Amino acid sequence: MTEANDQLRHARERVESPRAPGQSASRQDLAEMVNEWIWRQRGRHTDVDANYIGKLERGLIRSPQDDYRAALRAITGVRTDPELGFRVRRHSSSPVENVDRKEFLRAVVGVGAAVSAAPLLELLSPDQPTPVPNVVTQADIDGVRTAARVFGSWDNHHGGGLAREAVVAQLRHSAEMLDSRCPEKLRGELFAAVGFLGHVCAMMAFDAYAHDDARRMFRFTQACADEAGDWNLRAKSLSSMARQAIWCGDPDQGLTLTELALVRADRLTATERAMLLAARARALAKMGRAEETLRTVGLADEQFTRADPANDPDWMRYYDQAQHLGDTGHALWDLAVRQGEAKQEAASRLASAVAGHTETYVRSRAMSGIKLASLTMTVGDPQEAAVIGAQALKDAQSLRSRRAADDLRDLAHRASVHEPVAEVAELRHGIRLAVAAS
Structure with missing residues (x-):
């Protein structure tokens, strides 16, 4: 100790x-x-x-x-x-040779010392914090953007629960640059880049159910967007805040946030408008407003037909056709399972999303697959649902995502009425093992 x-x-x-x-x-x-x-x-x-x-x-x-x-x-x-x-x-000049792992650890920690986590952690505590540049350059800003892209890709592929602490540390270091001297022509870029990283960090916290952390980081991102005068980053963070509110059972707040983001829709790209309208549809569906949900999904589709990825900022790269179909499919899922409406359309969109997501977006593929399995289990063939669910479970097992784990629990609950079906029983058993290990 x-x-x-x-x-x-x-x-x-x-x-x-x-x-x-x-x-x-x-x-x-x-x-x-x-x-x-x-x-x-x-x-x-x-x-x-x-x-x-x-x-x-x-x-x-x-x-x-x-x-x-x-x-x-x-x-x-x-x-x-x-x-x-x-x-x-x-410092010793004698090399450590021909020792097994425990002997090596004892040599590093101290002769006769017990090999435990605490002294080993001491060895990993940095004596010298990474210096913050006195004057921010374009290379520094590009480095922050690169970090945001790398960690964002990690989040999409593995979920937010594995590398969150590393991202928080990187965000703190990057945020300290905001107090460094910066040429006026680079100031907006600096705040936007740090805000981009803040958004990645917030989404990872959301995925790990560190909701208070996520809300603080979203506010930080908003502050950066305001300082930079970046309407695109502002819209993205409001969209993500809306998604969190909807997930946490407050679709009314989610609807308010999407409306706030759409106040100056003329300053946004078509892709961003489609993303916000999809989030608006998800809020409306949770509130049981079926007609408005269907109309909003149609508006989102119309905007997405005008999308040009060349016009989109870095943080919108993920919003391709598979993501759009998945987001709107999630909105229609609520109508299908709760009101019996748009069942075929919801299933079609979710299936296309699963087929379209690449290995880069494993979490999105898993979550759309789980929702498709839950929908099919509720209103369709349980054996078909079990096949879909088994593939989604395979994707989900590589993640550290509390959201995906909760969706799996919901699938297992919906499948309980079909327990006598062998494939369903096998799926529920697999879910229990996966959730227990998450």
Whole structure:
């Protein structure tokens, strides 16, 4: 078990807060003093924060880098590292040879030490945060966009539950660039790129059911879009916020958000208008407004016929014909299973979406397949539904998606009335195993 570094905590508490005279310095106070000392004494920009000081005080990091130790010694008025509970690093020139894994870990962690997660995590705690550029360049902005594309692709292929922490860390680092000096001609691009990454992060949080995190990140994305004057990013984030609201059982709020996004539809591409109208149809369907749903799906189709991918921003690359058919098919699914309307049209759209989605969009393919299986299980042939469901289950098993897992639970529930059918029983068993492992 990691032992807390009480020596450092006591030393911090002896330092007076620059913000609240007479009170002890907080972790954030100490972090800022460290950054200031290193800048003045070493001429280097650092980004120590309260979280990092907390890791030091919890004993997760016992050997911070030289500059940090020097700053902490100077600020707390001590002469040696051990007075702050820090270990002095010793480097060995002898290579580790012919040892098995456990022996190697003991050699790395310390002779005689138990091989546990805590000391190993200590080895992975960075001593030196990645520096933020003092002046933002086009290359920096392109790097943020690339990160957003890469993580967005990961999300589409694997779901939001696996790499979310990595994306949050990247977003925090990128957001710090907003305080760096930036040429005026690049300022809008910078905010749009960071907002793009914020949207990816929000969607991953939504998929992992970290709903409060998602809402905060969507608000961050909106703020970036407003600062950049980017109507396209604004519309995309409002559309995603609407989808989250609908998923969380508030279609009225989802409808409001889509209407807000469509206020200046003339500034959006045809693809974006189709996306927003599809989201509007999903909200209307959840509210039981069948006639308006069908009319809105028709309007979405009309806009999609005018789509030109060359005019669309990066974050709209996913919205191809398969995605459009899947989104509108999801809207019609509600009418089909709850009101018995548009059953054939819903099934046709969902089947085309499944056939059209490539390996890049495994989650979308899985979720459309699960919905198609649920629809067929409810209003069609249970054996056919079991075949469709088995393929969707295969896709879903590669995901870490709470949304997909909940859709599988709904499919299993709808299939329960057909349990005597062997294929259905096998499907329900497979779903139970998959959900238990998710």
